[in-house]
Amino acid sequence: xxxxxxxxxxxxxxxxxxxxxxxxxxxxxxxxxxxxxxxxxxxxxxxxxxxxxxxxxxxxxxxxxxxxxxxxxxxxxxxxxxxxxxxxxxxxxxxxxxxxxxxxxxxxxxxxxxxxxxxxxxxxxxxxxxxxxxxxxxxxxxxxxxxxxxxxxxx
Numbered sequence: 001x002x003x004x005x006x007x008x009x010x011x012x013x014x015x016x017x018x019x020x021x022x023x024x025x026x027x028x029x030x031x032x033x034x035x036x037x038x039x040x041x042x043x044x045x046x047x048x049x050x051x052x053x054x055x056x057x058x059x060x061x062x063x064x065x066x067x068x069x070x071x072x073x074x075x076x077x078x079x080x081x082x083x084x085x086x087x088x089x090x091x092x093x094x095x096x097x098x099x100x101x102x103x104x105x106x107x108x109x110x111x112x113x114x115x116x117x118x119x120x121x122x123x124x125x126x127x128x129x130x131x132x133x134x135x136x137x138x139x140x141x142x143x144x145x146x147x148x149x150x151x152x153x154x155x
Contacts, residue, residue, distance in 0.1 A: 037143050038143070038144065038145035039141055039142065039143050040141070040142045040144070040147040040148065040149060041139055041141045041142075042060040042062060042126050042138075042139070042140045042141075042149055043138070043139045043140075044058045044060060044126075044136075044137070044138045044139075045135075045136070045137045045138075046058055046128070046130070046133060046135070046136045046137075047133075047134065047136075048133065048134050048135070050133070054131055054132060055129050055130055055131040056129070056130060057127060057128065057129050057130075058127070058128045058138075059126060059128070060125065060126045060140075060149060061091065061123055061149065061150040061151075061152075061153055062123070062125075062126070062147055062149050062150060063120070063122070063124065063148055064118045064119070064120055064124075064144075064146045064147055064148075065145075065148060066120050066146055067117075067118065067119050068115075068118045068144075068146060069116065069117060070114050070115070071115045071118055071144060072112060072113070072114050072115075072142075072143070073088070073098075073112070073114075073115060073141065073142050074110060074111070074112050074113075074140070074141045075088075075098075075100070075110065075111045075112075075113060075138070075139070076108065076109070076110045076137070076139040076140075076141075077102060077106055077109050077137070077138055078107065078109070079102055079105065079106045079135070079136040079137075080105050080134040080135045080136070081104075081105075081130055081131065081133035081134055082103070082104070082130075082131045082132035083101065083102065083103045083104075083130065083132075084101070084102050084106075084128060084129070084130040084131075084133065084136055085099065085100070085101045085102075085129045085130075086100055086102075086126065086127070086128055086138055086140075087099040087125075087126070087127045087129075088113070088125070088126050088127075088140070089124065089125055089127065090122055090123075091122070091123040091124060091125045091153060092123065097115045097116070097124070098115060123153055123154060
């Protein structure tokens, strides 16, 4: 009789343990699903050897797959140099959608910006212009599956 009770209790303990593990896995699965967001990051890293011209420029092209009224972006900037300008603009019209200038050394600055009325038939550029640059990093992050980096401009 004692053996039957012991086997019964072990069975209950195992069942409770398996249910607890299953519940934990379901909770972790839900967390992963909600935390997975599509992110496009346009990144430029330059040092003194990047270009012999002063000021020098670097840029990354992007487009959107459908018209967007407001698109939020996070801009990270780090620089060891004289001055740097980061612009986000319409590539064809040169209309500046956002711009910021930093002077001297910047150890890491993050700014959230809103870009208005982006159109799917247009191309946009993140452009960095720097003078006397020893090192600079520009990262622009978009949390949207509608933003796509382009390797070459359209005609």
